[in-house]
Amino acid sequence: MIEHFREVVAVDFEFTALPGERPVPVCMVAHELRSGRRFRVFQDQLGPAPPYATGPDVLFVAYYASAELGCYRVLGWSMPERILDLFVEFRNLTNMGSKLDQARRTPSGAGLLGALVYFGLDPMDAVEKKEMQQAIGDGTWPGRYTPNQILDYCEEDMKALERLLPIMIPRIDLPRALLRGRYMPAAAAMEHDGPPIDVDALARLREGWTGIQDELIRAVDVHGIYDGRTFKLERWARLMAELGIPWPLLESGQLDLSDGTFRQMAKSFPVVSPYRELRHSLSELRLNDLQVGRDGRNRTILSAFRSRTGRNQPSNSKYIFGPSVWLRSLIKPPPGHAVAYIDWSQQEIGIAAVLSGDEALLEAYRSGDVYMAFGKQAHGIPADATKETHAGPRELYKQCVLATQYGQGEAALAQRIGQPRVVARDLLRAHRETYHVFWRWSDAVLDSAMLTGSLSTVFGWTVHVGENPNPRSLRNFPMQANAAEMMRLAACLATERGVEVCAPVHDAFLICAPLDRIEAHVATMRAAMAEASRVALRGFELRTDEKITRYPDRYMDKRGAVMWQRVMELLQRQDQQRRTAA
Numbered sequence: 001m002i003e004h005f006r007e008v009v010a011v012d013f014e015f016t017a018l019p020g021e022r023p024v025p026v027c028m029v030a031h032e033l034r035s036g037r038r039f040r041v042f043q044d045q046l047g048p049a050p051p052y053a054t055g056p057d058v059l060f061v062a063y064y065a066s067a068e069l070g071c072y073r074v075l076g077w078s079m080p081e082r083i084l085d086l087f088v089e090f091r092n093l094t095n096m097g098s099k100l101d102q103a104r105r106t107p108s109g110a111g112l113l114g115a116l117v118y119f120g121l122d123p124m125d126a127v128e129k130k131e132m133q134q135a136i137g138d139g140t141w142p143g144r145y146t147p148n149q150i151l152d153y154c155e156e157d158m159k160a161l162e163r164l165l166p167i168m169i170p171r172i173d174l175p176r177a178l179l180r181g182r183y184m185p186a187a188a189a190m191e192h193d194g195p196p197i198d199v200d201a202l203a204r205l206r207e208g209w210t211g212i213q214d215e216l217i218r219a220v221d222v223h224g225i226y227d228g229r230t231f232k233l234e235r236w237a238r239l240m241a242e243l244g245i246p247w248p249l250l251e252s253g254q255l256d257l258s259d260g261t262f263r264q265m266a267k268s269f270p271v272v273s274p275y276r277e278l279r280h281s282l283s284e285l286r287l288n289d290l291q292v293g294r295d296g297r298n299r300t301i302l303s304a305f306r307s308r309t310g311r312n313q314p315s316n317s318k319y320i321f322g323p324s325v326w327l328r329s330l331i332k333p334p335p336g337h338a339v340a341y342i343d344w345s346q347q348e349i350g351i352a353a354v355l356s357g358d359e360a361l362l363e364a365y366r367s368g369d370v371y372m373a374f375g376k377q378a379h380g381i382p383a384d385a386t387k388e389t390h391a392g393p394r395e396l397y398k399q400c401v402l403a404t405q406y407g408q409g410e411a412a413l414a415q416r417i418g419q420p421r422v423v424a425r426d427l428l429r430a431h432r433e434t435y436h437v438f439w440r441w442s443d444a445v446l447d448s449a450m451l452t453g454s455l456s457t458v459f460g461w462t463v464h465v466g467e468n469p470n471p472r473s474l475r476n477f478p479m480q481a482n483a484a485e486m487m488r489l490a491a492c493l494a495t496e497r498g499v500e501v502c503a504p505v506h507d508a509f510l511i512c513a514p515l516d517r518i519e520a521h522v523a524t525m526r527a528a529m530a531e532a533s534r535v536a537l538r539g540f541e542l543r544t545d546e547k548i549t550r551y552p553d554r555y556m557d558k559r560g561a562v563m564w565q566r567v568m569e570l571l572q573r574q575d576q577q578r579r580t581a582a
Contacts, residue, residue: 101466
């Protein structure tokens with residue numbers, strides 16, 4: 001189908017990208033592959049529009065196109081209408097279900113060099129490429145490289161694209177590839193805007209964080225688990241035993257102190273939550289890594305299509321939604337503006353219900369409270385029960401639903417709920433019996449993956465089964481990967497309709513708008529998310545929820561509110577002590 005395009009233009013930019021800042025284009029090289037025309041343009045000659053043809057009959061080809069399209073946004077150029085991203089298609093062709101299989105499939109990675117190696121093409125000079133790339137990226141190229149040297153270097157990528165395209169095009173489902181390519185302008189838009197950050201509060205945190213850590217430990221550690229700044233395993237084990245909390249164990253028999261275990265146990269046991277936030281903050285919080293530009297926006301590459309399910313995979317330390325949830329309170333709308341956090345309600349359960357065709361699970365989703373509905377459908381909770389009258393039983397059924405989503409068995413569920421394994425076994429059996437259509441479909445998904453060697457989403461994102469399959473991951477792929485498809489389509493629709501989408505967050509979006517337009521933009525965003533769900537789920541519409549924060553208030557995730565308040569109080573006390581000493 002590539003022959004249907006009037007022109008095919010391969011494009012590559014080189015640009016300086018300082019932490020948190022928008023890219024500064026250094027040069028652009030483009031090849032029109034039909035006529036052989038070449039365009040070599042240095043930064044002082046980049047005009048108000050591309051020097052090559054544009055429009056729906058022109059195919060724009062790039063390798064990780066959001067980088068080029070980020071330069072488009074800075075230059076004020078209109079976005080290409082048809083985009084083929086060979087990085088995305090290479091990932092789709094080689095996407096494996098386990099890290100070990102991925103390493104074997106693409107030993108040189110998924111970058112342009114890795115794609116060349118994979119297809120047996122001569123790679124570029126990797127050492128020279130890395131050195132020049134770094135100099136351009138950090139803005140130290142002047143005086144080290146001439147414009148012609150940089151243009152020549154940039155043109156090497158064009159030659160690589162020209163060699164890759166004919167090899168890859170027979171392996172590409174072009175209509176679906178163009179849908180994936182459509183997401184890259186949306187990714188570039190979100191990277192261009194970024195969440196607004198309270199830079200004064202961030203500066204206070206960076207300056208005072210080391211000094212308040214000991215006080216923070218004293219404020220949070222009411223059970224005396226810490227010795228100085230050291231978390232004592234034996235004290236934690238003793239506390240868990242005293243409280244009757246069955247903490248997961250490693251094969252060695254010791255308590256599993258991984259952050260993932262703390263995160264899961266915090267959902268079931270409130271006493272765990274402050275310790276999880278504290279441990280994560282003390283061990284992994286690197287405030288200086290958070291990338292914030294001079295305009296107060298948090299910008300970092302979203303790493304679209306990097307994960308096996310096709311989700312974005314931005315750096316946890318550079319992205320405001322990566323570290324502990326309490327740090328998200330740094331998000332604050334600029335004067336005269338508001339931000340809104342809009343998320344799909346129980347998205348993965350809704351997807352599972354529609355894809356499996358399980359009417360009981362659909363009924364539970366439509367009820368608005370899947371966990372209570374499950375308990376009632378399983379005849380474990382009275383039909384007239386509410387959250388207030390049956391909070392305890394509802395929590396058991398909630399934990400069972402979450403355990404099935406994570407592929408956990410009766411032993412893990414028993415640990416989650418602090419009950420004997422027989423109770424967990426009965427809950428899991430109730431789930432299989434209540435939603436037997438879903439489980440029959442889930443079994444078929446796994447069988448199909450093992451027999452055919454792959455699974456695909458409704459729009460063609462594919463995971464391949466290698467020598468080290470993970471059955472739990474394969475069962476979960478349809479929910480996670482189709483959720484990612486839905487997110488990408490919603491981002492396309494919203495950004496194309498003029499919404500300032502600052503950040504994608506797993507099953508949610510953060511948007512920003514002037515105060516007098518925030519409600520209208522929220523409505524547009526919710527409509528885009530509803531439309532995306534209908535397209536992905538054969539007409540079924542998932543619910544969305546919204547939370548608007550207006551200036552001068554700050555965004556607050558309720559899970560981190562207490563921790564944020566503690567940190568701010570300690571910083572204020574530190575400031576007072578400093579003033580007194582002066």
